[in-house]
Amino acid sequence: MSHVLALEPGQNRYAALAQALHARILAGEWPPGAALPAEDVLARAYGVALATLRRALELLASRGLVERVHGRGTFVRESLSGATMLRFFRFGSGTGEVPASRVVSRRRLPASAEVAARLGIGPGEPVLRIQRLRSLGDVPCLLEDIHLPLPLFEPLAEGDASGWDDLFYPMYARRCGVHVHRASDDIGFGTCGAAQGQLLGLPAGHPCAKVQRQAFDLAGRCVEVRTSLGDAHAFHYTVTIT
Amino acid sequence: MSHVLALEPGQNRYAALAQALHARILAGEWPPGAALPAEDVLARAYGVALATLRRALELLASRGLVERVHGRGTFVRESLSGATMLRFFRFGSGTGEVPASRVVSRRRLPASAEVAARLGIGPGEPVLRIQRLRSLGDVPCLLEDIHLPLPLFEPLAEGDASGWDDLFYPMYARRCGVHVHRASDDIGFGTCGAAQGQLLGLPAGHPCAKVQRQAFDLAGRCVEVRTSLGDAHAFHYTVTIT
DNA sequence: AAGTGGTCTAGACCACTCT
DNA sequence: GAGTGGTCTAGACCACTTG
Numbered sequence: 001m002s003h004v005l006a007l008e009p010g011q012n013r014y015a016a017l018a019q020a021l022h023a024r025i026l027a028g029e030w031p032p033g034a035a036l037p038a039e040d041v042l043a044r045a046y047g048v049a050l051a052t053l054r055r056a057l058e059l060l061a062s063r064g065l066v067e068r069v070h071g072r073g074t075f076v077r078e079s080l081s082g083a084t085m086l087r088f089f090r091f092g093s094g095t096g097e098v099p100a101s102r103v104v105s106r107r108r109l110p111a112s113a114e115v116a117a118r119l120g121i122g123p124g125e126p127v128l129r130i131q132r133l134r135s136l137g138d139v140p141c142l143l144e145d146i147h148l149p150l151p152l153f154e155p156l157a158e159g160d161a162s163g164w165d166d167l168f169y170p171m172y173a174r175r176c177g178v179h180v181h182r183a184s185d186d187i188g189f190g191t192c193g194a195a196q197g198q199l200l201g202l203p204a205g206h207p208c209a210k211v212q213r214q215a216f217d218l219a220g221r222c223v224e225v226r227t228s229l230g231d232a233h234a235f236h237y238t239v240t241i242t
Numbered sequence: 243m244s245h246v247l248a249l250e251p252g253q254n255r256y257a258a259l260a261q262a263l264h265a266r267i268l269a270g271e272w273p274p275g276a277a278l279p280a281e282d283v284l285a286r287a288y289g290v291a292l293a294t295l296r297r298a299l300e301l302l303a304s305r306g307l308v309e310r311v312h313g314r315g316t317f318v319r320e321s322l323s324g325a326t327m328l329r330f331f332r333f334g335s336g337t338g339e340v341p342a343s344r345v346v347s348r349r350r351l352p353a354s355a356e357v358a359a360r361l362g363i364g365p366g367e368p369v370l371r372i373q374r375l376r377s378l379g380d381v382p383c384l385l386e387d388i389h390l391p392l393p394l395f396e397p398l399a400e401g402d403a404s405g406w407d408d409l410f411y412p413m414y415a416r417r418c419g420v421h422v423h424r425a426s427d428d429i430g431f432g433t434c435g436a437a438q439g440q441l442l443g444l445p446a447g448h449p450c451a452k453v454q455r456q457a458f459d460l461a462g463r464c465v466e467v468r469t470s471l472g473d474a475h476a477f478h479y480t481v482t483i484t
Numbered sequence: 485a486a487g488t489g490g491t492c493t494a495g496a497c498c499a500c501t502c503t
Numbered sequence: 504g505a506g507t508g509g510t511c512t513a514g515a516c517c518a519c520t521t522g
Contacts (some may be wrong), residue, residue: 049493054508064484070508071500083483125517155499185481189431189451189474207449207474209431230433232449232474239427239479241325242306254510280488291512296489311487313519 003046017046017056022065025076026219032179035073036066052075052137064182065218079179083136085142085211086229092136099141103161104131104199106152108150116148118214118225126150128157133199140200141234143192145227152178152223169215176225183215187237192229202231209235245288257287259298264307267318268461273306274421278308306424307460319323320420321411326378327453327470330429332478334378341383345403346373346441350381350392357389360467368392370399375441382442383476385434387469394420394465397446404435425457431474439472451477 005016009097021036030036036057037045043053057074063120063211068074086099107129116123127147146168155175166170172178187209194204202208206227215224247258263278267414278286278299285295299316300306310316330340349371358365363453367391376384388410390398397417407413414420429451443448449472457466 014491024366029296035507050495052492053492057508068508069501071506073501073507074489079484102464116479126521185483187429187477187479187481189449189477207431235429235431237429237479239429239481241322241427242424256510277488282488292514294511297510299489310489313487314490314520315520361513 001045004047005048006033007217008032012046014055014059016055017048018059020046021060025065028238030216032078032173033078035075038073051137077181079173079181080215081170081184083169083183084167084186084207085144085213085226085230088185088209088211088228088237089141089230090139091234092139099134099136099166101166101179102133102135103164104133106130106161108157108159111147111149115225118212118222119147119149120222121153128153130156130161141230143196143200144231145229147225149223152176172223180215180223181218183213186212189232190229195228200229200231207232214220243287247288247290252432255290256294256297256301257362258273259290259295260301263298263302263384267307270331272318274318274320274460276421278425280315282316291479320425321415321423322425322457323409323412324404325411325425326409327386327427327455327472330451330479331383331472332452332475333476334381339350339378341376341378341408343408344375344377346375348399348403350374350399352388353391357467358465360454361391362464363391370395372398373405383472385403385438385442386472387471389467391465394418414465422457422465423460425455428454430480434471442473444473451475 003020005013005020007016021042024030036042039050039053039057043050048052057066057068061068061074064077066074067077084099097191099164107125109129110124111119111121112126113123115127119127120125127150129145130144130148132144132146134144150157153172153176161196170181172180188211190208190210191205192200192202192208197204198205209232211228213224213226213228214222217223217224245262247255247262249255249258262341263284265271266272274346278284281292281295283403285292288295294452294456299310303310303316306319308316317362326341350368351371352366353363353369355365357369358367359368363369363404367393372388373387373391374386374388383403392399393416411422414422428468432450432452433441433447434450439448451474453470455466455470456464457468459465
């Protein structure tokens with residue numbers, strides 16, 4: 001199989017190559033987790049030097065689109081897994097304790113204007129709302145409010161929710177074929193309402209950190225919107241600038 | 243001038259090369275802002291291929307140690323400049339308004355245990371404490387509490403402080419020869435005291451975002467410790483994970 | 485025009501993984 | 504041993520900046 005490379009004026013060959021491969025990944029030619037053809041095969045297919053093709057793949061790797069493993073191959077990245085909201089908080093003994101997770105409620109409902117805007121769908125379109133409480137050793141610490149667009153996440157709308165995984169993203173991939181590839185967390189401050197406080201074991205009006213997340217798939221569509229609430233005094237986050 | 247490359251077993255040539263150049267930069271052979279020798283000169287000096295030397299320089303560039311400019315050269319990075327604490331807050335009209343800056347107090351004093359620990363000096367050693375209020379259009383929004391180790395920052399301890407720059411880091415470089423190269427911001431929430439609230443125009447006990455910064459020079463020594471306080475309701479920050 | 489970094493090639497050899 | 508990505512070389516040519 002031979003491919004022609006469309007070289008826009010002023011564009012590098014490796015950038016054009018990366019763009020071409022990116023498009024083929026989005027088209028589903030190599031699904032998440034699958035291996036791309038070997039370097040020399042791809043290089044011959046596009047008629048470029050090995051080093052040029054390697055540079056294109058390194059570009060895709062630096063963008064988090066593929067993962068390269070010495071001796072094994074180059075793979076399309078699977079969904080995120082290590083992105084828990086708990087990294088924003090200092091709870092418990094500091095040991096890497098595993099947080100328990102309980103689904104408090106689950107309902108179909110029409111998207112509010114705000115949720116629809118963040119999901120990129122029309123207001124009133126059906127979504128699945130999941131409320132979930134995370135605890136460390138019986139102490140509730142984080143309340144999550146999750147909205148999922150509904151035709152897509154139908155498999156989660158029915159059936160037993162008590163056996164769900166602690167990590168949602170791998171579950172989205174397995175049960176709905178949705179791969180979360182990138183997420184954007186917006187950190188802010190607010191107070192909790194009475195009902196929220198009750199679940200968290202905090203008085204109404206207690207200061208809370210509020211993290212609003214949008215999660216995106218490979219194609220850049222927003223597939224999840226999530227608001228997490230936790231005691232402001234337990235919040236901490238470190239940024240390094242250079 | 244020819245240089246020998248110490249190749250630890252299992253180490254790449256470009257990594258060793260980067261390490262060697264890093265050491266020469268730390269030693270002051272090329273001060274911040276200065277240009278390194280041209281690629282072919284360095285490559286010949288170390289007896290490596292051009293591509294290998296380029297890879298070493300790209301490594302240093304990715305670590306923020308040098309900056310490469312097409313057609314001009316490779317330069318040791320100068321101090322940070324665009325790292326204002328205001329990026330953590332949503333104040334004013336949202337337009338890129340320039341914040342005014344007023345030094346509220348300046349005093350020599352012995353380092354408290356906490357400040358000493360963060361600065362990496364002994365407790366009780368002399369430091370300069372600067373308190374500074376930043377405002378947007380007459381509205382105070384950010385209170386900064388800065389501690390500087392004192393033998394080093396002597397030039398700032400005396401003289402008129404009213405004409406100081408809005409950006410401190412370029413001033414540190416110009417007046418004290420200290421180049422801030424990296425900074426770590428630790429974000430948390432708390433409340434303000436009575437005196438702090440008075441300066442910020444907030445009631446005592448009002449919820450505040452607290453950003454604790456450590457700033458480091460090229461060699462990794464902590465050269466500044468800073469605590470910034472602002473209204474928690476104005477706080478917001480976005481992180482993207484991938 | 486001279487000097488700098490950026491792109492691209494062709495090919496040799498090494499290191500890791502799997503079976 | 505066969506197949507993968509990682510390192511290194513030598514050299515040609517291009518693009519940008521400066522005098």
